[in-house]
Amino acid sequence: MAGLAATFGSGAMTNSIDELEYTDLILATGTNTTENHPVIGMKIKRAVKQQGTKLIVIDPREIDLVKYAEIWLRQKPGTDVAVFNGLMNVIISEGLYAKKYVEERTEGFDALKTTVEKYTPEYVEKISGVPAEDLQKAARMYAKANRASIIYAMGITQHISGTDNVKSTANLSMLCGNVGIEGGGVNPLRGQNNVQGACDMGALPNVYPAYQQVSNEDSRKKFETAWGATLSSKPGMTLMEIMAASGSGAIKALYIMGENPMLSDPDLHHVKKELQNLDLLIVQDIFLTETAQIADVVLPVTGFAEKDGTFTNTERRVQRVRKALEPPGEAKTDWEVICGLAGKMGYPMQYSSAQQIFEEITSVTPSYAGITYRRIEKEGLQWPCPTHEHKGTKFLHKDRFSRGLGLFTAIEFMPPNELPDKEYPFLLSTGRVLYHYHTGTMTTRAQGPSERCPESLVEINPADAEKLGISDGQLVKVTSRRGTLEAKSRITTKSAPGSIFMNFHFTQAPVNILTNPALDPTGKIPEYKVCAVKLEAA
Amino acid sequence: MEKKITLTIDGREILAKPGQTILECATSMGIFIPTLCHYENTTNVGACRVCVVEVEKARSLVASCCMPISPGMVVRTNTPAVRAAQKMIVELLWSSGDHNCLTCEQNGQCELQNLVYWLKIDKPRFNIEPPGFAPDDSNTMIHRDLNKCVLCGRCIRACNEIQVNEVLDFSMRGSHAKVGPAFDENYINSSCVFCGECLQVCPTGAITYKQAKFAGRPWELNKVRTTCTYCGVGCQMDLFIKDNQIVKVMGNRDYGPPNEGSLCVKGRFGMDFISHPDRLKKPLIRRNKNEELQEATWDEAYTFIADKLSAVKKAYGPDCIAGLASARCTNEENYLFQKFLRAAIGTNNVDHCARL
Ligand code: SF4
Ligand code: SF4
Ligand code: SF4
Numbered sequence: 001m002a003g004l005a006a007t008f009g010s011g012a013m014t015n016s017i018d019e020l021e022y023t024d025l026i027l028a029t030g031t032n033t034t035e036n037h038p039v040i041g042m043k044i045k046r047a048v049k050q051q052g053t054k055l056i057v058i059d060p061r062e063i064d065l066v067k068y069a070e071i072w073l074r075q076k077p078g079t080d081v082a083v084f085n086g087l088m089n090v091i092i093s094e095g096l097y098a099k100k101y102v103e104e105r106t107e108g109f110d111a112l113k114t115t116v117e118k119y120t121p122e123y124v125e126k127i128s129g130v131p132a133e134d135l136q137k138a139a140r141m142y143a144k145a146n147r148a149s150i151i152y153a154m155g156i157t158q159h160i161s162g163t164d165n166v167k168s169t170a171n172l173s174m175l176c177g178n179v180g181i182e183g184g185g186v187n188p189l190r191g192q193n194n195v196q197g198a199c200d201m202g203a204l205p206n207v208y209p210a211y212q213q214v215s216n217e218d219s220r221k222k223f224e225t226a227w228g229a230t231l232s233s234k235p236g237m238t239l240m241e242i243m244a245a246s247g248s249g250a251i252k253a254l255y256i257m258g259e260n261p262m263l264s265d266p267d268l269h270h271v272k273k274e275l276q277n278l279d280l281l282i283v284q285d286i287f288l289t290e291t292a293q294i295a296d297v298v299l300p301v302t303g304f305a306e307k308d309g310t311f312t313n314t315e316r317r318v319q320r321v322r323k324a325l326e327p328p329g330e331a332k333t334d335w336e337v338i339c340g341l342a343g344k345m346g347y348p349m350q351y352s353s354a355q356q357i358f359e360e361i362t363s364v365t366p367s368y369a370g371i372t373y374r375r376i377e378k379e380g381l382q383w384p385c386p387t388h389e390h391k392g393t394k395f396l397h398k399d400r401f402s403r404g405l406g407l408f409t410a411i412e413f414m415p416p417n418e419l420p421d422k423e424y425p426f427l428l429s430t431g432r433v434l435y436h437y438h439t440g441t442m443t444t445r446a447q448g449p450s451e452r453c454p455e456s457l458v459e460i461n462p463a464d465a466e467k468l469g470i471s472d473g474q475l476v477k478v479t480s481r482r483g484t485l486e487a488k489s490r491i492t493t494k495s496a497p498g499s500i501f502m503n504f505h506f507t508q509a510p511v512n513i514l515t516n517p518a519l520d521p522t523g524k525i526p527e528y529k530v531c532a533v534k535l536e537a538a
Numbered sequence: 539m540e541k542k543i544t545l546t547i548d549g550r551e552i553l554a555k556p557g558q559t560i561l562e563c564a565t566s567m568g569i570f571i572p573t574l575c576h577y578e579n580t581t582n583v584g585a586c587r588v589c590v591v592e593v594e595k596a597r598s599l600v601a602s603c604c605m606p607i608s609p610g611m612v613v614r615t616n617t618p619a620v621r622a623a624q625k626m627i628v629e630l631l632w633s634s635g636d637h638n639c640l641t642c643e644q645n646g647q648c649e650l651q652n653l654v655y656w657l658k659i660d661k662p663r664f665n666i667e668p669p670g671f672a673p674d675d676s677n678t679m680i681h682r683d684l685n686k687c688v689l690c691g692r693c694i695r696a697c698n699e700i701q702v703n704e705v706l707d708f709s710m711r712g713s714h715a716k717v718g719p720a721f722d723e724n725y726i727n728s729s730c731v732f733c734g735e736c737l738q739v740c741p742t743g744a745i746t747y748k749q750a751k752f753a754g755r756p757w758e759l760n761k762v763r764t765t766c767t768y769c770g771v772g773c774q775m776d777l778f779i780k781d782n783q784i785v786k787v788m789g790n791r792d793y794g795p796p797n798e799g800s801l802c803v804k805g806r807f808g809m810d811f812i813s814h815p816d817r818l819k820k821p822l823i824r825r826n827k828n829e830e831l832q833e834a835t836w837d838e839a840y841t842f843i844a845d846k847l848s849a850v851k852k853a854y855g856p857d858c859i860a861g862l863a864s865a866r867c868t869n870e871e872n873y874l875f876q877k878f879l880r881a882a883i884g885t886n887n888v889d890h891c892a893r894l
Pocket of ligand 2: 686687688689690691692693694717739740741742744745
């Protein structure tokens with residue numbers, strides 16, 4: 001997010017989902033789309049099979065999309081920057097880049113050019129394991145496509161070099177003039193239903209709604225007036241900083257709405273200690289999650305089908321959520337609870353409906369200003385939608401980037417924080433599977449998906465399994481410097497030799513007791529995609 | 539602009555875009571031609587021939603879903619010959635399956651049942667001889683009873699052309715023809731990913747939503763449109779509700795983007811968590827660190843929190859308080875949450891787990 005914002009001036013998906021079906025080339029990297037965004041995966045497969053769209057996959061795992069790809073670059077996990085620099089090296093040295101576009105719409109090209117010079121296909125092959133020839137083929141194919149879209153997900157962001165990875169995708173896209181056109185762009189696929197909306201609404205430590213900086217005096221004044229309160233100009237702490245500060249005692253009280261860091265955060269043993277150190281932990285959720293179990297106060301709230309409101313999807317489309325059910329027991333909507341608390345704290349917040357809150361949102365959020373519940377009754381609108389007449393925005397940065405000129409960033413490759421060694425010879429990546437979602441609070445309580453996928457499996461390459469004498473379905477023990485767990489094995493070529501994969505959906509095998517909390521310095525995202533482990537039969 | 543052509547359907551002349559089929563052209567004029575196998579955005583196969591029409595100068599009836607219009611064409615959709623052919627087809631389908639509407643989940647929304655009614659057929663002229671297939675009861679999501687299959691092939695096209703999951707196909711031919719996963723496997727042992735597109739397109743009760751069985755008749759269900767709560771695609775979906783329970787979840791092609799009626803397994807079959815007995819129903823408070831969580835009233839909970847938060851704020855300042863909002867909550871809730879921390883508490887310590 002931070003990466004795209006710095007490059008273009010906006011961190012959102014530049015283009016729309018349906019454009020993927022009608023473009024010339026899709027480059028998918030760090031996204032297991034058919035499992036994590038199945039309906040987008042479906043459109044990509046349709047594009048390839050029915051529209052003749054070319055697909056390049058850059059991913060260490062042999063994901064389902066590989067079957068549909070014209071070229072698959074299987075890089076070693078954490079070497080994305082090198083691969084992207086390599087692609088650009090070929091494109092620049094062969095003169096295949098969009099010279100006019102680069103000249104007119106971007107800045108920083110010379111520095112980029114100098115940096116990528118040393119990333120020759122041969123050099124990149126040494127770092128990433130991607131054959132030089134394949135890299136060249138992919139580079140030429142991408143550069144020669146009229147319109148090419150890059151899509152990525154957490155396989156790109158969950159590294160200590162996550163922000164650099166994102167900037168690299170943006171570099172490549174701009175280099176070939178693909179940003180600001182239909183069917184092009186750089187498109188982060190959001191993992192959770194309302195990540196985009198939570199960001200848009202200012203659930204971030206440094207910005208108010210619509211990314212208005214808390215440190216900017218004009219913005220602050222505007223919100224002080226709108227909210228009738230004095231506001232702090234000091235940017236707050238990020239999630240991982242909050243966790244650390246809870247452990248050190250700098251944070252005394254933590255209010256968690258609908259999240260379960262006890263299963264989702266890296267290095268879980270540590271997280272538990274940090275949370276238990278708080279004077280007050282408030283958890284508001286629909287279930288007694290792992291985090292709620294250690295809270296001081298647990299507040300029961302409504303699920304998505306029991307309330308009205310809006311979600312903003314990954315393509316910036318603001319869509320209605322509607323109440324279909326009465327909530328159980330005394331559960332209230334999250335917003336009613338917040339208002340109840342605010343009243344007790346001496347700051348009355350009174351609303352009669354979600355719609356009334358939305359009206360307040362649109363009055364302080366310029367990109368949402370033109371949206372009303374009535375306008376999105378039948379079909380959601382994509383922000384920016386500044387006026388009631390505006391039809392919403394299908395793709396961003398047409399003619400001009402939000403920040404003016406698009407900014408190339410020269411980036412050097414940096415290896416992952418923790419690499420396999422003698423003691424911990426395997427590389428562990430984590431992620432999701434089709435049948436489950438996030439920390440599994442919801443899907444492990446759904447009968448169908450659980451029947452199809454009842455437990456966490458450790459995906460191991462057949463060669464490794466043979467060496468270790470592990471058979472399919474056997475219980476194995478996985479140990480990192482931070483913890484150990486047991487789960488059944490799944491022998492599959494999806495995992496490259498030397499790499500294993502696990503999902504983080506299950507309490508029974510909480511993979512995040514193993515993962516490395518090392519953070520990307522800008523994005524503050526932990527390195528879930530690479531840590532060193534050892535593997536043995538249990 | 540493309541040149542338009544003139545043709546006549548049921549005595550009405552129309553200027554139409556070439557390249558359309560007779561079916562498309564008639565539909566655009568508001569003329570109803572019944573179909574079974576036809577499904578928009580998939581290949582026209584002309585398999586069921588329920589859509590037959592008379593075309594002047596043609597030697598026999600033609601399947602309107604496959605026949606392109608041509609200049610001067612004269613089409614009749616409602617002649618005795620057309621109706622006789624349609625009745626024959628439908629009676630054959632009826633008699634070669636086990637169409638017992640009394641126990642069928644599709645009763646009231648079955649396209650075969652509707653056709654029988656529309657064609658005013660009392661009973662088939664042939665003996666009813668169901669094939670006697672064992673139903674596929676292998677999983678809790680999709681129920682398959684091929685005794686009700688009319689071999690329209692919609693499920694196959696949906697699986698291959700809409701979802702591109704490439705699981706379903708015809709096996710055998712002729713009177714032994716069957717649809718299903720490769721090697722005649724049941725769903726759970728196949729490569730099926732349970733997107734449920736096949737059950738959504740099946741015109742009869744052959745492929746149905748298993749958990750909806752006996753959970754409510756179509757006309758008893760209340761339909762509410764909403765947005766999926768799982769991934770960032772934000773699929774539009776209909777929840778079908780009875781007695782405060784979600785009976786089933788369906789996509790709806792009329793809703794357009796972002797999913798045009800398609801869903802995945804999580805959206806379609808992953809919603810039963812909402813009525814799970816584990817749901818929290820009352821506020822809980824742990825009054826002392828070493829005690830258990832105990833039920834409380836809302837007022838007690840609010841007071842407990844407000845007292846503690848105020849004390850912390852007073853003793854250590856607002857920046858000793860932090861909040862984590864949620865990518866699963868609505869915009870309205872996230873907005874109020876950050877407003878609460880910023881305006882009511884006075885800190886910018888607010889983040890959410892989207893980084894993850
Ligand atoms: S559920 Fe989806 S994948 Fe499975 S057979 Fe039906 S259409 Fe194909
Ligand atoms: S199962 Fe349903 S959709 Fe598939 S061929 Fe039979 S009747 Fe048609
Ligand atoms: S139905 Fe599947 S693809 Fe659609 S939003 Fe829900 S989880 Fe995502």
